[in-house]
Amino acid sequence: DFLNALHEIIPAFGASTDNLERCRLNGIVDCGERHKHIHKRAMLLVEQVRVSKGSPLVTCLLEGPSGSGKTAMAATIGIESEFPYVKIISAETMIGLSESSKCAQIVKVFEDAYKSQLSIVILDDIERLLEYVAIGPRFSNLISQTLMVLLKRLPPKGKNILVIGTTSEVGFLESLGICDAFSVTYHVPTLQTEGAKKVLEALDVFDEDDIDTAAEALNNMPLKKLYMLVEMAAQGAEGGSSEAIYSGREKIDINHFFDCLGDIISVR
Amino acid sequence: DFLNALHEIIPAFGASTDNLERCRLNGIVDCGERHKHIHKRAMLLVEQVRVSKGSPLVTCLLEGPSGSGKTAMAATIGIESEFPYVKIISAETMIGLSESSKCAQIVKVFEDAYKSQLSIVILDDIERLLEYVAIGPRFSNLISQTLMVLLKRLPPKGKNILVIGTTSEVGFLESLGICDAFSVTYHVPTLQTEGAKKVLEALDVFDEDDIDTAAEALNNMPLKKLYMLVEMAAQGAEGGSSEAIYSGREKIDINHFFDCLGDIISVR
Amino acid sequence: DFLNALHEIIPAFGASTDNLERCRLNGIVDCGERHKHIHKRAMLLVEQVRVSKGSPLVTCLLEGPSGSGKTAMAATIGIESEFPYVKIISAETMIGLSESSKCAQIVKVFEDAYKSQLSIVILDDIERLLEYVAIGPRFSNLISQTLMVLLKRLPPKGKNILVIGTTSEVGFLESLGICDAFSVTYHVPTLQTEGAKKVLEALDVFDEDDIDTAAEALNNMPLKKLYMLVEMAAQGAEGGSSEAIYSGREKIDINHFFDCLGDIISVR
Amino acid sequence: DFLNALHEIIPAFGASTDNLERCRLNGIVDCGERHKHIHKRAMLLVEQVRVSKGSPLVTCLLEGPSGSGKTAMAATIGIESEFPYVKIISAETMIGLSESSKCAQIVKVFEDAYKSQLSIVILDDIERLLEYVAIGPRFSNLISQTLMVLLKRLPPKGKNILVIGTTSEVGFLESLGICDAFSVTYHVPTLQTEGAKKVLEALDVFDEDDIDTAAEALNNMPLKKLYMLVEMAAQGAEGGSSEAIYSGREKIDINHFFDCLGDIISVR
Amino acid sequence: DFLNALHEIIPAFGASTDNLERCRLNGIVDCGERHKHIHKRAMLLVEQVRVSKGSPLVTCLLEGPSGSGKTAMAATIGIESEFPYVKIISAETMIGLSESSKCAQIVKVFEDAYKSQLSIVILDDIERLLEYVAIGPRFSNLISQTLMVLLKRLPPKGKNILVIGTTSEVGFLESLGICDAFSVTYHVPTLQTEGAKKVLEALDVFDEDDIDTAAEALNNMPLKKLYMLVEMAAQGAEGGSSEAIYSGREKIDINHFFDCLGDIISVR
Amino acid sequence: DFLNALHEIIPAFGASTDNLERCRLNGIVDCGERHKHIHKRAMLLVEQVRVSKGSPLVTCLLEGPSGSGKTAMAATIGIESEFPYVKIISAETMIGLSESSKCAQIVKVFEDAYKSQLSIVILDDIERLLEYVAIGPRFSNLISQTLMVLLKRLPPKGKNILVIGTTSEVGFLESLGICDAFSVTYHVPTLQTEGAKKVLEALDVFDEDDIDTAAEALNNMPLKKLYMLVEMAAQGAEGGSSEAIYSGREKIDINHFFDCLGDIISVR
Ligand SMILES: Nc1ncnc2c1ncn2[C@@H]1O[C@H](COP(=O)(O)OP(=O)(O)OP(=O)(O)O)[C@@H](O)[C@H]1O
Ligand SMILES: Nc1ncnc2c1ncn2[C@@H]1O[C@H](COP(=O)(O)OP(=O)(O)OP(=O)(O)O)[C@@H](O)[C@H]1O
Ligand SMILES: Nc1ncnc2c1ncn2[C@@H]1O[C@H](COP(=O)(O)OP(=O)(O)OP(=O)(O)O)[C@@H](O)[C@H]1O
Ligand SMILES: Nc1ncnc2c1ncn2[C@@H]1O[C@H](COP(=O)(O)OP(=O)(O)OP(=O)(O)O)[C@@H](O)[C@H]1O
Ligand SMILES: Nc1ncnc2c1ncn2[C@@H]1O[C@H](COP(=O)(O)OP(=O)(O)OP(=O)(O)O)[C@@H](O)[C@H]1O
Ligand SMILES: Nc1ncnc2c1ncn2[C@@H]1O[C@H](COP(=O)(O)OP(=O)(O)OP(=O)(O)O)[C@@H](O)[C@H]1O
Ligand SMILES: [Mg+2]
Ligand SMILES: [Mg+2]
Ligand SMILES: [Mg+2]
Ligand SMILES: [Mg+2]
Ligand SMILES: [Mg+2]
Ligand SMILES: [Mg+2]
Structure with a gap:
């Protein structure tokens, strides 16, 4: 099922800057110290990945309440990194697909990223990728397992990758054990x-x-x-x-x- | 499954004014202040969508007890907006269809709406679209995820859309997180x-x-x-x-x- | 699945008076005031449907302990109405069918009823149609959703329909929300x-x-x-x-x- | 699925006296008053079915601890009735079959019985037919629903049938509502x-x-x-x-x- | 599914003495009174089956902590019985098979056994055959039902069979009701x-x-x-x-x- | 399903030393007594397997918090053993595969190992192989059963095998009963x-x-x-x-x- 799904995927993923710009519908303005601080730290991780010797894989999670600016922040980091490969994985482009097709799409993005010397992959709204719903709770364990493995799997020798996740359901990700799989986590707050x-x-x-x-x-x-x-x-x-x-x-x-x-x- | 379902759908969606009229079997009469207030505010949202620069997507939920007039209200807004594309998505036209077929139908309506510069989509009786039943509780997570993504996904540049939902199970929608996905919610009460x-x-x-x-x-x-x-x-x-x-x-x-x-x- | 099931159904539904008679194996005798009262009120609903302007769909539930006479009562109303289309939907004729086939059968009866100017549909032993069992509890949500939509869906213009349901598990139907979907409910008691x-x-x-x-x-x-x-x-x-x-x-x-x-x- | 299963069944059911005899491996001896009493009452039911006018369907449940003699008793009644059609439905002959195949087998026996003017059907070890296990609990709701409908469905005009069930899990059957579906129940005890x-x-x-x-x-x-x-x-x-x-x-x-x-x- | 599985089984079951010997990797030595007592009693059951008139089916369960010597004991009884047909059913030879294939394999061994006048079937590690895991708990009800029926089903006339089960999860088997299905149970302890x-x-x-x-x-x-x-x-x-x-x-x-x-x- | 999966597996498993080296990205340095002690004891097990007469199968579990050095330790033992067959089974190479395909892959590695006189199989991150997630909890019982059987199944005569497992969810493995299936367990701690x-x-x-x-x-x-x-x-x-x-x-x-x-x- 998954294998078929993998083959059917057309590499529709070209340069995505355009894509990323749409994540900042209202632009980026100065909105307080915490947002600035996170931005600065995240750019240091970009730097670490660029010059890395010992850690070819760095992972970072942006969590915070709905609408606090996580996706816009991640997109901004992707744009400013100027890495040759920057992709956003979002539930919007996978509506109605089966779990295994979504899984294949996600794997495909990582495989493509591994071909670039420097790359950033944004996992936007992880709870939505996981089809999470609080009642039950229910979610896709297939996708959850895939993410946990991908967040730990080293890229091939000589390739370096930064993975940025966003979520407004950090408690859920913690109970899955996905939070622990990230090297660092930053809390993106509402406005003061x-x-x-x-x-x-x-x-x-x-x-x-x-x-x-x-x-x-x-x-x-x-x-x-x-x-x-x-x-x-x-x-x-x-x-x-x-x-x-x-x-x-x-x-x-x-x-x-x-x-x-x-x-x-x-x-x- | 879903993809096949998507292809099989015949674009049976033409002008639906007739359809909307049937939602007001007993017409619209003056029945108290609250109903009038909601009607006025909703028409302001119609206006906002018509002239919008920064918010191409506005979403509004009408919730209240069974029979309080939600569907008739939504239909009225749709009719009075005079938008070129106004559609109602209702469980009545999807009896017995599989989850993925329903999902495809819903997506299809949104895709069609995105082609119109101004459009209104009515999600009538969301709990019924979700096949909700209090025992368990059970519901279709596939459709629930689809709605959550659609309520957040921006239309293409230059297109503006207003989504109106109705429900008599607001507590259930809240626990799903679907309420939060709406910009505003209005309570439609029983009569005084x-x-x-x-x-x-x-x-x-x-x-x-x-x-x-x-x-x-x-x-x-x-x-x-x-x-x-x-x-x-x-x-x-x-x-x-x-x-x-x-x-x-x-x-x-x-x-x-x-x-x-x-x-x-x-x-x- | 459902669509196939729908096509496979042979319209084996002709005049069903014979069928209805078999529901009164021991005839109808005078057995107390309550039974008489219900019978009278139900015949008023028949009248309302016959002359209706504003309510083309009337729905009525007969609930009471096992064996109290619900099915015989419903059959009697059907026979005495002299409506051109009177059908009983019962689990007996659908043993072993899949949920979607049952669902298709039920929908078919309603579609046929919509073709008659005046019609009565009897949903006999709703808990059995729903494959209800107290352990769990388990039941068919597909059929339950179908019934909830059918109990609310208006017939085409000019057609009027009376739906009579029977059940000995009224508590279960209430927790499903099916009771609320009926316009009126009458309790059929054991004998005094x-x-x-x-x-x-x-x-x-x-x-x-x-x-x-x-x-x-x-x-x-x-x-x-x-x-x-x-x-x-x-x-x-x-x-x-x-x-x-x-x-x-x-x-x-x-x-x-x-x-x-x-x-x-x-x-x- | 079920329909296919129904067609595949070869009417391997001929005279089953031989079959019934094997249910009494140690013969039938006098083992106390209660066993005798039940035997007598059950033979009256046989008589009732033979001469019946108003109750063409009589159902009787023998329940009691494992090994108390239920199956041997039921077989004895079947043999002594001298009805032209006496069949035992037992899990032994349906090992490993799917739920729907079992269901089809059971229905087949009843359909065959309906062709005989007088018939007895023994549902042996109902909890085993239902694939019951206390953990969960789990059981086949498909078969459970089938039995509940069959225990209530009238044979065609002029045909009379006696259904005898046996079980050592009467509490489970009660919570299913299957006990209530039987006209009478007798408790078969251990020895004094x-x-x-x-x-x-x-x-x-x-x-x-x-x-x-x-x-x-x-x-x-x-x-x-x-x-x-x-x-x-x-x-x-x-x-x-x-x-x-x-x-x-x-x-x-x-x-x-x-x-x-x-x-x-x-x-x- | 099951029927197909049944046909695909190649009767790979010849003489299994070699097989049984491998169950006693460290031989059989004197290790205390309890082990000796069980061995003696089990050999009496072998005798009973050999000469039996009234009980063509005898079943015996060896239960005890992991590694206490149950499998070696059962193998020893099988070897010393010198019955023409002695087989061990073990999860080792069925890794990865579907429930219905396992079920078919088990049934096949019993069917083969019924062809021999005297036979012993060993159900080794019943909890493993049932794919039991304490979390949930989960297990295969298909296999569980099959075993419960097989432990009660009489062999054809003139054939006698001894079934020996082993388990280290006797509490689980008890809650399934499988323990009760055995005529006798012996506890195989750890060493003193x-x-x-x-x-x-x-x-x-x-x-x-x-x-x-x-x-x-x-x-x-x-x-x-x-x-x-x-x-x-x-x-x-x-x-x-x-x-x-x-x-x-x-x-x-x-x-x-x-x-x-x-x-x-x-x-x- | 499983059988097909088994056939489709291409024996992509050659010498894996390269593979094992990648498990020690930061090399092996002296980091305290406990790590040294475990290493020494594990090398004694390697020796035991090499010269074994009576225990052709030895199994050992390394458990400890995430990142404590378990995988690097297991890889080091594999490399230093100089056994002709050393393989690591890891979720990384099986992303998105179905349960039965994973199961087949795992079985294949063991079958290959049985062909070598001396072999080591590393089951890395067992909770990931089992697709474990704390919510529910959920996991693959198919894989769990397979591991429990493989951890007990003897290799063919004359072949000896050491199985090393690693996990950071020892509590979960204990509740599955997988811990008990290992001969010895060592706790790999965080640093002092x-x-x-x-x-x-x-x-x-x-x-x-x-x-x-x-x-x-x-x-x-x-x-x-x-x-x-x-x-x-x-x-x-x-x-x-x-x-x-x-x-x-x-x-x-x-x-x-x-x-x-x-x-x-x-x-x-
Ligand atoms: N400094 C800033 N940082 C982030 N976003 C900003 C900033 N300034 C303005 N914005 C605007 O604020 C909005 C933030 O919305 P965004 O979609 O990023 O939130 P979010 O946290 O991802 O929401 P959700 O939880 O719904 O996914 C964007 O429209 C963005 O253009
Ligand atoms: N001012 C009004 N607003 C809304 N409905 C009105 C008004 N005046 C009259 N009506 C009539 O009241 C009825 C309201 O029913 P409607 O189906 O809209 O209720 P609902 O809240 O959608 O019910 P449900 O919860 O069952 O879906 C309609 O028949 C409509 O014609
Ligand atoms: N006045 C009466 N009303 C209803 N039934 C009557 C009346 N007089 C006699 N009867 C007989 O009583 C019996 C009632 O049985 P019926 O099947 O209708 O009960 P029920 O409530 O539908 O039972 P169940 O809950 O098992 O479906 C029938 O045989 C019917 O002929
Ligand atoms: N008077 C009697 N009534 C019933 N059985 C008797 C009688 N006398 C002797 N028997 C013997 O007792 C045994 C009763 O076993 P039987 O299989 O009927 O019990 P059961 O209650 O069906 O057990 P289970 O609960 O395991 O199905 C049979 O072998 C039967 O030959
Ligand atoms: N008297 C004896 N009885 C049984 N086993 C013995 C005896 N003497 C020596 N042994 C040896 O002890 C070992 C017992 O292991 P065995 O596999 O039978 O235990 P088990 O209870 O089946 O374990 P598990 O619960 O893991 O299946 C065998 O290697 C056997 O050769
Ligand atoms: N003495 C040592 N023992 C183990 N690892 C060491 C040692 N010295 C250095 N290392 C390095 O420490 C790291 C240990 O990481 P490793 O992946 O083995 O941890 P782990 O316990 O398997 O983590 P996880 O729980 O995430 O699987 C490796 O990069 C390894 O090169
Ligand atoms: Mg976002
Ligand atoms: Mg409405
Ligand atoms: Mg009735
Ligand atoms: Mg019996
Ligand atoms: Mg054993
Ligand atoms: Mg590791």
Whole structure:
């Protein structure tokens, strides 16, 4: 089954920079110290892999709440590494495939990576790759076993590889034993008031006077939800105001902003 | 399996307005503030998707007790949006299909939607799409994973999409993690006395004097059950009176109405 | 699988009156108020479906202990409705079939019903259709999902349908959420002393003096067990007396009757 | 699957008297009141089926500890009924078959029975037919459902059938709901001292003086174990004495008998 | 599946004496009273089967801790019986086969046995035949059911059979109900000091003075572990001494013996 | 399935010394007494197998925390034995294969080993071969049964075999009963301060003054993590310093070393 699946895979994997750019829909802005720190450390791992003698395989896990910026961070590291081979493995491109086909796809990416002297493989949303669901819990043990072996298997002599994983279900990965399989793990947090303020300043859609109030209300908000919330608020209570706001002619009404925040928070 | 299923699907999805209309068997009447509020907010999301720059994908969940009006609400939003592509994905059209065929059907609708610049996809009765049953509990993880990925996957550049889900098992969706995958969630409640009264007035089948008594007894009743109950009561205790009532010649006997209410309540 | 199953089904479903008659092996006699009440209410639903404007689909569940008369009641409603299409869906005709074949059979009956302007479909012994067993518990979720969708799916415009379900495992159906899917539910009870007496009088196999004693002992007995018990007792302690009793020449010996009752009660 | 299985079955079922005789390896001897009582009552059921008007289907369960004589009893009833069709359904003839093949075999026997005006079907060791094992517990729900339907399904008009089941796992059958499906249930017990004495007297292998001591030690022993124990003891402590004993030249040494009893009891 | 498997089996089962001899790698020596007692009793069962009239099927289970000598004992009985057909059914010859193939192999051995007037079938390591693992627990119910039926099924008239089972998981077999299916069960224990001493004397690798100390330390040790331990100790602390020891030129160093014992005990 | 799998295996197993060398990426250095002791004892087992008369099969398990040096130790024993046949069975070469294919691969290695007079088979990371995951727990019972049988099955006459297993999940193996199947088990521990110091001295990348501080901080660290940590630290806080350090021109900054240690410890 798996072997067939392996043969059927067309090497559709070319340069993926384009692919990686789409992971940063809202760009990369300064959003606080912790995000900067992780970025710096991760770039040191890139360096270690580039010059490595004794550790041809380095693995690093980015974990944190949904929307905190893990995928954008991993993509950024991949882009900035300038390694000849950088690929992202994501559930999006494998919807509906059988476990063994997914498994074959994943193995294929690693096999391709082993052909490059320097490579980065991003395992995005590992819990989704594993088809994890909290009820049961259920997940694909076939894929889980595959990842555990791949995270430990050395590339051929002379080839060096950096594997970056992302997850918002670190507790689950720990109980699988997958966390232990990574050399290092970094926690990517939600925003603090200070970080939120920086992001809002960069967006420039609030009145100077409102920006602190808004930032405070956004303490503990994940980056991605913040962007969604701002866009909702920009429509205005009666609709139609977004163009004026993005062109800078108007600012977001702080009351309507809090209404929208209420709608969003009730779901968390 | 899934791939075959994908190919076998005939693009039977044309304009679906007709389809959507059938979701509002009893029309749309004023039934209280909450229903109006949700309708207004949802139409703002439609607007956001239409003019969106930064959020090409907006997702919204309507949850509430069985019969509270979720499907009719979603259909109404779809109709009023006047988007070129509006489709409803419902278990009714997929009875007896295998998990992977259902999965392929769902994916197909999204793929079609991605071809339209503006589109709305309604995931009706998500627990039924997931083949959920409380005992176990059991459900299709294949479909659940598919939905979780689709609710996060961006449409191609330049295409914008609004996804509306409905469910009467919000607790189950929460434990799956599907609730978190939606940008916003709105609770669609049963009727309050006041709302019930409005509906009864619109129907005009009760005596003026009986209408308040009836409305009070209907506090906390879902819309759909109300319509069923009225029609039962309209038969009269001995049958045969419904024509007279709907033509306005007679009114519903309030005692028989309470008898029928008793029959129906015992099952809740 | 399901699709194949669907095609293989030969439309062996013609007029089924004969079929329905066999469900009333011991005829229909007066056995108490509750049975009469249910019968009357159910006939009102038949009426509602016949003249319906706003509710083309009405669903009704008869639940009660094993042998209390549910199937005979449903069959009687079907026969008396004089609707052009009346079918009973029963596990008896689907022994050993796979889940998907059963599912296809069920769907087929509904599809056929949709072609008739007025129709009744009887889902007999729903727990058996679902292959329910208390250990586990286990059951067919495929069939359960199918029923839940069918109980909610509207027939085509202009067609009206009444669905009657029977079950002796109402607690199980409730935990599945199938009970909620029915518009109304009626509880069909075991016999009270009074009802038992009426049945015994109709049978006329006891001495006048014994009939009250016997009826009292039969308090809380299901109808079907009563008939079995009487026939056992009619053999006499040494056999051979049944002809004399049914021809009216002899009466059942009350002591032997109590012996047989003891044998039967020990199993309940 | 099931349908194929049904077609493949060769009607290897002819007259089975020979078959039934093998179920009484040690013959039928008087072993106490309870066994006699059950036998008599069961023969009344045979009579009831023969002359039946209103109950064309009678079902009876013999339950009791392993080796208590259930199968021999059922076989005896079958033989003495002199019905044209008497079959025993036993796991012995279906070793290693798939669930659906077993199911088909069982259905086949019933279909054959329906062709005879009077018939008896023995479901021997129902827990074994169901592939029951206490761990889990596990069992075949396919076969369990089949039995539940067959135990309720009426034969065609004019045909009468008696179904006799045997089991040593009555608690399990009860939790399945199979017990309730039988019209009557009889408990077949282990031997009491008195019954054991009768059996030993019939065998005539003990000294007059030893027979009471032996019978007392056998209180609560199942019939089948008793026969095995006597044969073990008949070998003598050093072997070689069995011929002398069975020919009546010698008697069993009571001490050696107690040694053997010790070996056997340790396993219960 | 099973039927195919049955046909594919090549009757590779000829005379198996050679096979049985390999089960006694270290021969059979006197190792205490219990082992002798079981051997004697088992030989009486052989006798019973040979002369049997009323019990053509005798079944006997040898249970005890891992390595206590069960398989060697069963093989010895088989060899000494001099029955024309003696076979051992062991998981070793069925590695990797499917459940149904294993099942077919087992059935085949019994069918072959039924052709011989006198036969012995050894079911070695029943828990392994059942693919038992304590976690879950898991095991093959197909094989378990097959064994339960085979342990009860009578051979054809005129054929007599003795079935010997071995297991080190008697608790598991009890919960399956397989223990009850055996006529008798014997417990094969680990060694007592006295038995260990006899074995060591027979091996003659210790100094007279050390033998009691060593035997005492071996109290409660299974036979097979004892043989492994002695061979380990015979290498000497620095290796190379085994030849001298087995040729009798040197004796085992008692201190090194205790070191090895420590290594081995830590694993128990 | 298994049989097919067996045939499809190409005997890709030639001399594997190269293979074994790759298991010791950082060579073998002196790292404390316990590692030395295990090595010595294991070499005695090699000797025992070489000269064995009575125990043609010796089995030994190396268990200990992840990264403690088990695989490198097993490979070293294999290399130093100079046996003609030494193979390592590892999950790395069987990614994505079905259970039965893995099973066939494993059996094949043993069959090949049986052809050599002296052989060593290494079962590396047994929990990975078993596809073990703590959640559930889940694992392959097919492979588990195969290993249990192979660990007990004697090689053909005249052939001797040593089986070495490694695992970091000894508790799991114990609950399977696999631990008991090994003749001896050795615990391979993490480093003590003293051992860590020896390793750091051999690496020569710290200042004399820092080495004790560093070693103390490394108490309880597995060997493999130590090597990864040192390489991380060698990059320096700003990157680019590793060449200077490995060439001996600079030493690792002890503060940066502690920073890296912090990153790594947080994941344990
Ligand atoms: N400094 C930053 N780091 C990361 N993301 C940033 C930063 N600045 C802006 N962003 C934007 O924030 C968003 C982060 O979303 P992203 O998808 O990376 O989150 P995530 O943690 O992967 O979410 P999920 O858990 O749902 O997968 C992106 O749109 C990205 O463009
Ligand atoms: N303002 C309103 N909003 C929603 N539905 C309305 C409104 N006014 C009347 N209706 C009628 O009420 C009924 C609501 O039923 P609907 O099927 O939408 O409920 P639902 O919540 O989807 O039920 P279910 O949980 O069973 O799927 C429809 O027949 C609709 O025509
Ligand atoms: N008034 C009555 N209502 C229903 N059944 C009656 C009535 N009078 C007589 N009977 C007889 O009583 C018996 C009722 O059996 P029926 O099979 O309907 O019970 P049931 O509740 O469906 O049992 P089960 O739970 O086993 O399916 C039938 O033989 C029927 O002929
Ligand atoms: N009066 C009797 N009734 C039943 N069996 C008797 C009687 N007298 C002697 N026997 C003998 O006792 C034995 C009873 O064994 P039988 O196989 O019927 O027991 P069982 O209850 O079916 O056992 P199991 O639970 O193992 O299936 C038979 O060998 C039968 O010949
Ligand atoms: N009197 C004896 N009885 C049994 N075995 C003996 C005796 N004397 C010596 N032995 C030897 O002891 C060993 C017993 O091992 P055996 O394989 O029979 O144990 P086992 O109980 O079957 O173990 P396992 O539980 O692992 O299957 C054999 O090598 C056998 O040659
Ligand atoms: N004396 C030694 N013993 C073992 N390994 C050593 C020794 N000295 C150095 N090493 C190095 O330490 C590392 C040990 O890693 P190894 O893969 O053997 O650990 P492991 O216990 O098998 O880990 P895992 O549990 O992840 O399989 C190897 O790189 C090896 O070269
Ligand atoms: Mg992400
Ligand atoms: Mg709805
Ligand atoms: Mg019924
Ligand atoms: Mg029996
Ligand atoms: Mg053994
Ligand atoms: Mg290792």
